[in-house]
Amino acid sequence: xxxFLAKRLGxxxxxxxxxxxxxxxxxxxxxxxxxxxxxxxxxxxxDVIAFxxxxxxxxxxxxxxFNWIKDLLSGNLGVSMSTSRxxxxxxxxxxxxxxxxxxxxxxxxxxxxxxxGIIAAMNRGKKVDRAxxxxxxxxxxxxxxxxxxxxxxxxxxxxxxxxxxxxxxxGNGGFLQSIWHLxxxxxxxxxxxxxxxxxxxxxxxxxxxxxxxxxxAVLKGYSRRKAVTKHVLRNAMLPTIAVVASQIxxxxxxxxxxxxxxxxxxxxxxxxxxxxxxxxxxxxxGVILTSTVIVSxxxxxxxxxxxxxxxxxQRISE
Amino acid sequence: xxxxxxxxxxxxxAYTVRGIDREVLRNISLSIQPGxxxxxxxxxGCGKSTAAYAAMRYLPRxxxxxxxxxxxxxxxxxxxxDAEVSxxxxxxxxxxxxxxxxxxxxxxxxxxxxxxxxxxxxxxKSEANKLALEALVKVKIADPEKVMRRYAHQLSGGMAQRVVxxxxxxxxxRLLVMDEPTTGLDATVEAEVLDLVRELRxxxxxxxxxxxxxxxxxxxxxDRVGVLYAGALVEQGTTADxxxxxxxxxxxxxxxxxxxxxxxxxxxxxxxxxxxxxSLGLHFDGCVFASRCTLADDRCRTEKPEMVEVGxxxxxxxxxxxxxxxxxxxxxxxxxxxxxxxxxxxxSGDLLQIxxxxxxxxxxxxxxxxxxxxxxxxxxxETLxxxxxxGxxxxxxxxxxxxxxxxxxxxVISINGKKLARTLNKRDVADVxxxxxxxxxxxxxxxxRHSVTRIVSRAVERLAGLNKSESDNRAHELLSGMRVxxxxxxxxxxxxxxxxxxxxxxxRAFAGSPNLVVCDEPTSALDVxxxxxxxxxxxxxxxxxDTSYLFISHDLGVVRYISDRIAVLYLxxxxxxxxxxxxxxxxxxxxxxxxxxxxxxxxxxQRKRIRLEGDVPSPANPPTGCVLNPRCPRxxxxxxxxxxxTVEPELKEVEPGHFMRCHIPLDQLRATQQK
Numbered sequence: 001x002x003x004f005l006a007k008r009l010g011x012x013x014x015x016x017x018x019x020x021x022x023x024x025x026x027x028x029x030x031x032x033x034x035x036x037x038x039x040x041x042x043x044x045x046x047d048v049i050a051f052x053x054x055x056x057x058x059x060x061x062x063x064x065x066f067n068w069i070k071d072l073l074s075g076n077l078g079v080s081m082s083t084s085r086x087x088x089x090x091x092x093x094x095x096x097x098x099x100x101x102x103x104x105x106x107x108x109x110x111x112x113x114x115x116x117g118i119i120a121a122m123n124r125g126k127k128v129d130r131a132x133x134x135x136x137x138x139x140x141x142x143x144x145x146x147x148x149x150x151x152x153x154x155x156x157x158x159x160x161x162x163x164x165x166x167x168x169x170x171g172n173g174g175f176l177q178s179i180w181h182l183x184x185x186x187x188x189x190x191x192x193x194x195x196x197x198x199x200x201x202x203x204x205x206x207x208x209x210x211x212x213x214x215x216x217a218v219l220k221g222y223s224r225r226k227a228v229t230k231h232v233l234r235n236a237m238l239p240t241i242a243v244v245a246s247q248i249x250x251x252x253x254x255x256x257x258x259x260x261x262x263x264x265x266x267x268x269x270x271x272x273x274x275x276x277x278x279x280x281x282x283x284x285x286g287v288i289l290t291s292t293v294i295v296s297x298x299x300x301x302x303x304x305x306x307x308x309x310x311x312x313x314q315r316i317s318e
Numbered sequence: 319x320x321x322x323x324x325x326x327x328x329x330x331x332a333y334t335v336r337g338i339d340r341e342v343l344r345n346i347s348l349s350i351q352p353g354x355x356x357x358x359x360x361x362x363g364c365g366k367s368t369a370a371y372a373a374m375r376y377l378p379r380x381x382x383x384x385x386x387x388x389x390x391x392x393x394x395x396x397x398x399x400d401a402e403v404s405x406x407x408x409x410x411x412x413x414x415x416x417x418x419x420x421x422x423x424x425x426x427x428x429x430x431x432x433x434x435x436x437x438x439x440x441x442x443k444s445e446a447n448k449l450a451l452e453a454l455v456k457v458k459i460a461d462p463e464k465v466m467r468r469y470a471h472q473l474s475g476g477m478a479q480r481v482v483x484x485x486x487x488x489x490x491x492r493l494l495v496m497d498e499p500t501t502g503l504d505a506t507v508e509a510e511v512l513d514l515v516r517e518l519r520x521x522x523x524x525x526x527x528x529x530x531x532x533x534x535x536x537x538x539x540x541d542r543v544g545v546l547y548a549g550a551l552v553e554q555g556t557t558a559d560x561x562x563x564x565x566x567x568x569x570x571x572x573x574x575x576x577x578x579x580x581x582x583x584x585x586x587x588x589x590x591x592x593x594x595x596x597s598l599g600l601h602f603d604g605c606v607f608a609s610r611c612t613l614a615d616d617r618c619r620t621e622k623p624e625m626v627e628v629g630x631x632x633x634x635x636x637x638x639x640x641x642x643x644x645x646x647x648x649x650x651x652x653x654x655x656x657x658x659x660x661x662x663x664x665x666s667g668d669l670l671q672i673x674x675x676x677x678x679x680x681x682x683x684x685x686x687x688x689x690x691x692x693x694x695x696x697x698x699x700e701t702l703x704x705x706x707x708x709g710x711x712x713x714x715x716x717x718x719x720x721x722x723x724x725x726x727x728x729x730v731i732s733i734n735g736k737k738l739a740r741t742l743n744k745r746d747v748a749d750v751x752x753x754x755x756x757x758x759x760x761x762x763x764x765x766x767r768h769s770v771t772r773i774v775s776r777a778v779e780r781l782a783g784l785n786k787s788e789s790d791n792r793a794h795e796l797l798s799g800m801r802v803x804x805x806x807x808x809x810x811x812x813x814x815x816x817x818x819x820x821x822x823x824x825x826r827a828f829a830g831s832p833n834l835v836v837c838d839e840p841t842s843a844l845d846v847x848x849x850x851x852x853x854x855x856x857x858x859x860x861x862x863x864d865t866s867y868l869f870i871s872h873d874l875g876v877v878r879y880i881s882d883r884i885a886v887l888y889l890x891x892x893x894x895x896x897x898x899x900x901x902x903x904x905x906x907x908x909x910x911x912x913x914x915x916x917x918x919x920x921x922x923x924q925r926k927r928i929r930l931e932g933d934v935p936s937p938a939n940p941p942t943g944c945v946l947n948p949r950c951p952r953x954x955x956x957x958x959x960x961x962x963x964t965v966e967p968e969l970k971e972v973e974p975g976h977f978m979r980c981h982i983p984l985d986q987l988r989a990t991q992q993k
Binding site: 211212213215216217218219220221222223224230231234235308309310311314 | 374401413434469
C-alpha cells in the first residue's frame, strides 16, 4: 500500500510538473506584449525595457522557466504584472471563493445525483426511472452558462427568490448567507452533471441488483431493502466514484463560466482577467494551482476506489 | 406418511416476455419427505432452475406464479407475506447455487458473509463470527481462519462452493435446494463436494431438492427423481428405477444419448432424439413431447396425458409408456457423402508432431511454467483426447498448436513433417487452413453481425482462395453437409439454437479442408441430446476425410467415446498416454485413477473413490520430484517414496503404446488397483 501511495504521489507530482511546463510555453505563445498591455500606449521604449527587466522578461525563455519553477517550489507564486502585487494576494482569496462555490456545488451534486441514480435503478422501467434518465440527459445537453443565465433570469430577476449575485453584498456575510448566494450557480452545475452521474450510478446499481450475490443475500433472508444497503451500494459505487473523479476538471471548467455570469470574484474570474491582461504570472500560477487541485482529487478517488475494491487493493499490496 | 417438507401442488409459473405470459412450469406436482433427496433432471430450458427457485419463492423480475401452491411443511408460501418468506429463508430453507464465486459478494470478506446468516437470526457480531468459523470447519475447508478473511475472487471454485454450502447449512435448514451445485467444477473437486453434501446430509437429515443435468451425479445423490421436459413433469420414480427402467419416451431417449463406457465411435453411433427442444413457453394442446416422440399418434397431439402409475411409486405422463422401453432406436444416418477434402494427404505416418512443447508465462516477475516439455503426435484420421483438470495446460497446448499463443523457442510443432512458425501471423495460409478450431462457446466464436453463410464463406475465401460467388456456393455446400437447413443460411447466429450454432462453427472450421481440428470442449455447453448429434457429425467428418482431432473435454464419457488415444495432463505435463480403452480400464497412472474414479456412473456401479488430497499446487512453485507426489493416492506404501519426492519420473513406455510418468512399477500399480 505504501509503495502504491508513493508511486501515485510521484505520478501526480510529475503530472503537475508537466502541466507547468506546458502552461509556461502556452502563455508565451499568446499574442500581444505584456509590457505594452500593462503600461499603456503612452509608455516609452525605455519604460518597456525597464518593465521587462523588472519581471525578468528580457531573459531567455528557458531561464525564465527555470526561475519560475524555482520560485514555485519555494512557494513563491510570483508578482502580478498588472498590479505589481504578489500573485498570491489575488489568487489565494479567489481560490477560497471558488473552493466555497465548488464545495457547495459538490455537496449538492454528488448526493443528489447518486440518490437519483439509485432511485431510478430501484424503479427500473417505471415513471421515476424515466424521469431521472430522460430528464437528466435533457438537462445535460444545455451548457452550464446557459443554465446560469436562465436560472438567473427566472429565479433572480422575474421571481426574485435568489440573489442575482453569488457574492453577498457586504462581500462576505455569514456562512448561511454565503451558501444561499451560491445555491443558484451550484444548481446550474447540478443540472449539467446530474444526468451523467445519475446514469452511471443507475447502471452500477442495476448491475449489482441483478448479480448473483444480491440473489444470495435475498435468499439468506434479507429483505430487499436491507440487501440493497448491505450488498448492492458498495459495489455499485465503484463506477460512480471513477466518474465523479473524472468530472472534477469539468466542474472546475464550469465554475469559470458560471462565476462570470453570477459576478463572483472566484478563481475563474481572476484567471479570465489575467488572460485579457496578459498577466503571465497570475495565469501560470493559477493554472498550476488548478491542476494541483484536479490531480489531488484524482488521487483521492484512486485511493477511495482501492479501499472499496478488494481486487484492486490486493493487486496493490502484492 | 408425515407432512412433506416441500410439496409443489399444481404449480404454474409464467415469464412475461414482451408483454406475453409464457408458461415455464406447467402443472408441476411433487413432494419431498423429511430427509429425502429428490432430484430434478432435464435439459436446458426445461424449467428445472425455475422450479428450484420457486421452492424458495424466488422468481426473476418478469416471473410470476400463475397457479398452484408451494407448501413448506404444509404452509403455502405463495400466500405468505414477504417478511414471512424472509424468515423461512433465514431459518429453515437454504439454497446452494451453480456459480459459487459469483454468488459471493466480491467486496465483503467471506467470513462476514457467512456470519451475516447468524446476525440475521439475532446473534451478536462476535458470536456470529465464532459460529461462522465453526460453519467453515464443518464443511472441511482448509485453513478456515484464513478463508474467513478472504474475498470471493481469492477462492477456487471448490472452496467457494464449500463456503456457499457452509452459509446454506448455517441455519440448520430442514430443506436444502441445490441448483447444479457442481456444474463447472473439476471432476475430482465435484466428487469431493458431493461427498461432503452426502456426509452432511447423513448428519443432519436435511431434505434436499437437487437440480442437475448430470444423471450420474443424480444417481449418486438422490433417492427419487423427477424428469422435466418443457416445463412439465413427465416421469417420476426412485432414482434406480428411472435410470435403469425408464418408462417415458423422453427419459428413454435421454438416457440413450449419453456416451457411456463400452461405446466407441468406431463401433457405435450415438442415438439422438429427433428434433429440438421447444422454445420457451410454447403452448401445447397435447403431450409436450409429442413433436419429437417416435411413438406419438394423433391422440398424443390433441389430448394432454395424465400421470399414470407404471410401477411401484413410479409414474409417467404418457399414453404409450408400455412401448417406451422397447421403442425404436433413433440412429440418424451418416451425413450424405460430403467430402470436405479437396487435397488428399498421401503420406502415412504422423500428421501432427509436437516435441519439447513448453510455455512459460511471466506473472508479476515470476516465471510460471504452465506447459512442460510435452511431446505428442497425431496420425491422420486419429483423435487424440486431452484430459486434465483446470490448470493442467490443455487449453494452452491447443493454443500453441494453433499459433494463438507463442510456444517457447525450443518447442517444435510440425505438420506433415513441416515445422510451423510459432505464431499464427508468421504461418502461411495453407498452414492456417490445415489447423482449425471449434470452440466451446459458439455464441462468442461466431460474428453476430454476419449471416451464417457469410461466416463460413469468409473462411472459405480466406483459406481456400476462392472468389466471392464460388465461396458462397461452397459455404452453402458445407452448411448443408453439416445439416444446417438451407432456409437458415441467411440467419444470424442469434436466431439459431446452440446445436445449430455449433454446426456453423464446425462448418467454418472445415472451410479450409483442415488436416487437424482442435475441438476445445465442443459439446460442453450443449444438452446431451444435441451433444450426441454433434459427436456423430464429428465422427462422420473424420471418417470421410481422415481429419484428425485434438479433442479437449472434461467429460470423460465423451472423451472415451470419441478418442483413439488419450493423453492425461497434470500441471502441464503428460502423466499418461495410451489407447482410450487402456487409459480407462487400467492399470492407470495414479492421477488418472483418481480422475476416472471420481466420475459418478449413471448405472450406479460406483467404483471405489480414489481421493486426491489437497489442492492442485501452483505451477509457479511445483513440488520437487514427481509433481503429483504431495497428493498421490498410491505413493504411500509403494516402496519408492524416496524416489517420488526427489526425482521427477520420465514419461516411459510401460507396455506397448502405453506411456506413464510414474516411478511405481506397472505390475505393482495393476495389483493395487485391482484390489
